[in-house]
Amino acid sequence: MYKIFGAKGNIQNVEDFLKNIRKYAKRNKVLIQVFNGELVYGKKHLISAYEHAKRAIKQKTNTTNSLEMEIMLYAAGERQLKTAIPKMGVNKGKNDLAFIFINNSEETQEKKLCQIVDRFIKQFHLVRDDKVLEGDIDTLKKFGLTNKEIQTVTEDKHQGLILEKIAMVDIIK
Numbered sequence: 001m002y003k004i005f006g007a008k009g010n011i012q013n014v015e016d017f018l019k020n021i022r023k024y025a026k027r028n029k030v031l032i033q034v035f036n037g038e039l040v041y042g043k044k045h046l047i048s049a050y051e052h053a054k055r056a057i058k059q060k061t062n063t064t065n066s067l068e069m070e071i072m073l074y075a076a077g078e079r080q081l082k083t084a085i086p087k088m089g090v091n092k093g094k095n096d097l098a099f100i101f102i103n104n105s106e107e108t109q110e111k112k113l114c115q116i117v118d119r120f121i122k123q124f125h126l127v128r129d130d131k132v133l134e135g136d137i138d139t140l141k142k143f144g145l146t147n148k149e150i151q152t153v154t155e156d157k158h159q160g161l162i163l164e165k166i167a168m169v170d171i172i173k
Contacts, residue, residue, distance in 0.1 A: 001102075001103040001109075001110060001113060002047075002050060002100055002101060002102045002103065003099075003100070003101045003113050003114065003117050004043045004046050004047065004098070004099065004100050004101075004133070005098075005099055005101075005117060005128060005130055005133075006037055006040075006096065006097065006098050006099075006128070006129050006130045006131065006132035006133040007037075007097045007099065007121060007126040007127060007128050007129055007132070008094070008095070008096060008097065008126065008127045008129050008132065009094075009095055009097055009124065009125065009126040009127070010093065010094050010095070010125075011090055011091070011092055011093065011095055012092070013092070014089075014090060014091065014092055017090065017124075018034075018090075020124070021034060021124075024120060024123070024124075028116045030101050030102060030103060030113070030116055031067055031068055031101070031102040032068070032099060032100070032101050032102075032120075033068040033071050033072060033075075033099070033100050033102075034090055034097055034098070034099050035072070035075055035088045035089070035090070035097070035098040035099070036087075036088055036089060036090055036091065036095065036096070036097075036098070037095070037096030037097050037098040037132035037133065038096050038132075038138075038139065038142055039076075039087065039088050039139060039142050039143050040075070040098040040132070040133050040135065040139070041135030041139050041140065041143070041158065041159050041162045042133055042134065042135055042159050042162075043133055044159055044163065045075065045133075045135070045159065045162050045163070045166070046071075046075060046098060046100050046133075048074070048163050048166045048167075049071050049072075049074035049075035049166055050071050050074075050100060050102070052074040052166055052167070052169065052170065053067055053070035053071040053073070053074050054067065056070055056074075056170070057070060061170075063079070063080075064081060067102070069081060071100065072084050072085065072088060072089075073169060074166050074169050075088050075166070076088040077143070077144075077162070077165030077166055077168060077169060078169070079169060079172045087143075087144075096129075096132035097126065097132065098132060098133055099117075101113060101116065101117055101120075135158065135159065135162070137150060137158075140158060140161060140162070143162060143165070144165075145161055145165075149161060
């Protein structure tokens with residue numbers, strides 16, 4: 001079970017922010033991955049990255065040592081973390097953030113997962129805003145797609161361009 005949501009927040013220190021997320025995740029028996037929301041093109045983007053990462057770990061074709069980092073690779077459409085993290089990672093200052101919370105325990109039910117997310121938002125002084133998950137042409141360009149690639153499909157197929165990049169990670173690994 002997983003929960004995907006968007007939020008806005010101000011990150012004073014990226015390392016401390018990520019360290020505190022890891023502590024929170026461990027304490028609540030969930031996995032948490034955070035992304036730069038400006039590069040996320042809809043919930044399907046993160047769902048696809050999660051499904052690909054989960055399959056890679058199951059088939060032992062993963063290139064990282066954690067599900068969270070494998071999701072980061074796929075979400076970024078990259079083969080290596082050294083390019084995925086600068087692309088999809090969070091930055092110091094005001095951020096549009098995208099999160100995936102993954103049930104890491106059989107005892108965590110959907111209602112409890114929602115409570116964990118709500119407490120997280122309060123504890124980390126975030127403002128829930130799922131609109132940050134909505135992509136546009138700027139999102140596609142920031143993701144690295146060219147005008148030519150974008151113009152080859154109609155607007156309703158733009159998300160498909162991102163999903164193709166995610167699927168390509170299996171080929172370029």
